[in-house]
Amino acid sequence: MTPRDRSRHPPALTPGYFSSVHRAPREALVPLDPEEADLSGPVFGTADIGSLDHDLIRNAARPGEMAIGPRILVHGRVLDEAGRGVPGALLEIWQANAGGRYRHARDGYLAPLDPNFAGCGRVLTDGEGAYRFDTVMPGAYPFPNGPNAWRPAHVHFSVFGWAFPQRLVTQMYFEGDPMIRHCPIVATLPDAGAVEALTARYDPANDRPMDARAWRFDIVLRGRRATPVEP
Amino acid sequence: MSAPLRETPSQTAGPFLHIGMMPDGAAMRPLHRAAPADGVLLGGGLFDAEGAPVADALIEMMQEGGVWARCATDGAGAWSLRAARPGARPFVDLWIVARGINLGLHTRLYFPDADRSADNAMARIPVERRETLVASKGADGAYRLDIRLGGPHETVFFDA
Ligand SMILES: [Fe+2]
Numbered sequence: 001m002t003p004r005d006r007s008r009h010p011p012a013l014t015p016g017y018f019s020s021v022h023r024a025p026r027e028a029l030v031p032l033d034p035e036e037a038d039l040s041g042p043v044f045g046t047a048d049i050g051s052l053d054h055d056l057i058r059n060a061a062r063p064g065e066m067a068i069g070p071r072i073l074v075h076g077r078v079l080d081e082a083g084r085g086v087p088g089a090l091l092e093i094w095q096a097n098a099g100g101r102y103r104h105a106r107d108g109y110l111a112p113l114d115p116n117f118a119g120c121g122r123v124l125t126d127g128e129g130a131y132r133f134d135t136v137m138p139g140a141y142p143f144p145n146g147p148n149a150w151r152p153a154h155v156h157f158s159v160f161g162w163a164f165p166q167r168l169v170t171q172m173y174f175e176g177d178p179m180i181r182h183c184p185i186v187a188t189l190p191d192a193g194a195v196e197a198l199t200a201r202y203d204p205a206n207d208r209p210m211d212a213r214a215w216r217f218d219i220v221l222r223g224r225r226a227t228p229v230e231p
Numbered sequence: 232m233s234a235p236l237r238e239t240p241s242q243t244a245g246p247f248l249h250i251g252m253m254p255d256g257a258a259m260r261p262l263h264r265a266a267p268a269d270g271v272l273l274g275g276g277l278f279d280a281e282g283a284p285v286a287d288a289l290i291e292m293m294q295e296g297g298v299w300a301r302c303a304t305d306g307a308g309a310w311s312l313r314a315a316r317p318g319a320r321p322f323v324d325l326w327i328v329a330r331g332i333n334l335g336l337h338t339r340l341y342f343p344d345a346d347r348s349a350d351n352a353m354a355r356i357p358v359e360r361r362e363t364l365v366a367s368k369g370a371d372g373a374y375r376l377d378i379r380l381g382g383p384h385e386t387v388f389f390d391a
Contacts, residue, residue, distance in 0.1 A: 004390065009241045010333035019243070019331030022279040023380045027360075029390035032352055042264060042299035053259050060258035081235050092262070094251030104247040106287070118258035120251045156245060158252055164293045165391045169328050169335060171242040185243060188333050194240040220236045 001039060001165050002081055002222050010188035017184045018145050041164040044090040046124060053122040056095070056135035060103075060118035067117035069098025069136030071212040074155065074172070074200065077129040080223030085129025089221070092158040093121045093133065100139030100151075109141055134212065137174070145184050152179035152186065159219055166221040173199045174215060241335065244328040246287045253289065253303045264299050266313035272373040273323070273340055273366070274311035277304050279331075280381025284308025288329035295320045304329075310378075321345030322364070324391075327378070337389045340376045341365045352389065360387050 012024035052059040057067045078089040096102050096119060099111035103118050119138075123131045138153045154171045161167075173180050173195075180186055180195065189195050197220075206214035244252075254261055273292070277285040285308050291301040292312045300312045314323050322339040339352070341364050347353050353361060363386045366374035378386045 001391075005238060006334075006390070008237050012333055014333060017243075017331070017333075020333060021331075022281050022283070023285065023329065023331035024280075024333075025336065025385055025388050026280075026381055027385050027387070029388050030352065030356055032389045032391040040295070040297055041293065042297065044262070048262060050259060079236060081238060083236055090262075092251045094247065102247045102250060104250055106246060118250070118254075120254050120259050122251075122259060122262070156248070156251055158244070158248075164324065164326070165337075167291070167326055167335060168239060168241060169244045169248075170239055171245075188242070189240055193237075197237070197239055198242065220239045222238055 001163060002225050004165075004222060007190060008194060010190065014188040017188050020188070039163045039165070041160060041162055041166070043088075043162075044124065044160060045088070048090065049122055049124055054133040056093075056117065056119065056121045056133065058134075059121065061116035065116045067097070067136050068114050069117075069139075071134070072137050072215055073132055073134050073206070073208065073212050074215050074217055075130070075132035075203075075206060076200075076216050076218040078125045078131065078159065078161070078219045078221060079129055080161075080221055082223050084223070085125070085127075086161050086221060087125055087127045087129055088162070089125040089129065089131075090160040091123050091125070091131055091219075093123075093135075093155050095119045095135065095138040095155045096141055098136050098139050100141030111139065111141070140179050149184055150179055150182065152177045152183050157219065159221065161221040163222075168219075168221060170219075171198060172217045175199050175201050241333060243330060243333055244289065246330040248287070248289050248328065249303055252301065262301075266300065267298060267315035270313045270315050272311065272371075273314050273376070274309065274373060275366075275376040275378060277308045277310055277327070277378045278380065278382075280379075280385070282379075282382060285329055285380065288327055288332075291326045292323050293326070294323040298323075317342040317345045321347045321350060325378070332380075336380070337391050338378060338386055339364050339389070340374065342374060343368055356387050363387050
C-alpha cells in the first residue's frame with residue numbers, strides 16, 4: 001500500500017469546525033510498516049446489494065410513489081492512485097432529503113420528512129470501477145457551529161476498496177453551489193484542490209433526457225506501492 | 232503514462248452516519264458478515280478528550296482471516312463487536328469515524344493473553360502509552376477496552 005499523504009486530508013484538529021475540538025487526538029500517530037499492516041479487507045459482492053439499493057428515489061417509496069425533489073443521477077469511477085479502475089468497490093451513501101432533512105432520530109430540523117425517502121443507498125463498482133445511483137438533489141441544512149452555519153448540498157460516501165487501509169469516508173458537493181465556500185466543514189480541507197476533488201461536475205452528456213440530470217464524481221483510493229521498473 | 236492521482240480527501244462522517252452505514256432495514260438491509268462461531272466478545276467505551284461518551288460513532292473491526300464487523304456506539308458511548316479467538320496476530324484493527332473526526336482513526340485492541348513480544352508496532356509505542364491498546368479480560372471471557380480520543384490517557388492511533 002502506498003503511504004497515506006496526510007497533506008491531502010483535513011488535520012484532526014480544525015477549531016472552525018467545533019465538533020473536532022474534543023475529538024481530535026493530540027499525540028502524534030504511530031507509523032505502521034506497510035509490511036506489517038494487514039492488507040486484507042472484507043470482500044463484498046452482489047449478494048450484499050439489494051435490487052433497489054442504487055435507487056434512493058424508489059427504495060423507500062410506497063408502491064407507485066417516488067421521493068420528492070429534483071431527480072439526479074450520480075456516477076463516476078473508483079480509481080487507485082495509478083488511475084486504474086477498482087472493480088468490486090462497495091460504496092455506501094447517505095444524504096438529506098430535498099428539504100435538507102435527514103431521516104434520523106437526532107435530526108430535529110424544521111424541514112419535513114419525505115415519507116417516500118430514506119436517504120440511504122449502496123452500490124458495487126463494475127469491472128472498470130464504474131458506479132451509478134439515482135437520487136434526488138439533497139437540500140442545504142443548518143447545523144450547530146456558531147450563530148449561523150449551513151451545510152452545502154452534499155452526499156456522504158463510505159468506500160471499501162480491496163484493502164482495509166483504503167477505507168474512506170467523505171462527502172460529495174455539487175459544482176456551482178454558493179454554500180460550499182461558507183461551510184466550516186468544507187473549510188477543514190487543506191486547499192482548493194481538495195475542495196475541487198470533492199465537487200461533482202454537472203455532466204449533461206450523461207443526463208437521462210426528460211428524466212434526470214447527471215453529476216460526475218470520481219473517487220481515488222490509495223493504491224499498491226509501485227515496484228521499481230527495470231529500464 | 233498518466234501522472235499519479237491523489238487520494239480523495241476525507242470528510243467527517245457526521246452525526247447521521249447510521250443512515251448509510253447502519254441502516255435499519257426499512258429501505259436497505261444492514262451490511263452483515265456472520266460472526267465467527269467460536270468467537271469472543273470485544274467491547275468498551277469511546278470517550279472524547281473531556282471524558283464525555285461519544286454516542287454517535289461507528290467502529291469497524293478487521294481481524295486476520297478476513298473477519299470484519301462494525302457497530303455504532305450507543306447513548307453511553309459503548310461499543311461491542313464479535314471477533315474470532317486470537318490467532319497468529321495478538322490484535323484486531325479498529326477504525327473509528329464520527330462527527331468531529333475529520334479522517335478515520337486507526338487503532339488496535341491487543342489481547343492481554345496473547346504474546347505481544349514480537350509485535351513491531353507495539354515496540355514502536357512509548358512504553359507508558361502501550362497499555363492504552365491492551366484490553367482486559369473479564370470473568371465472562373469478554374475483552375474490554377476503553378478508547379479515548381484525547382485527554383491524559385489518549386489512545387494510541389496509527390498511520391498505516
Ligand atoms: Fe450531512
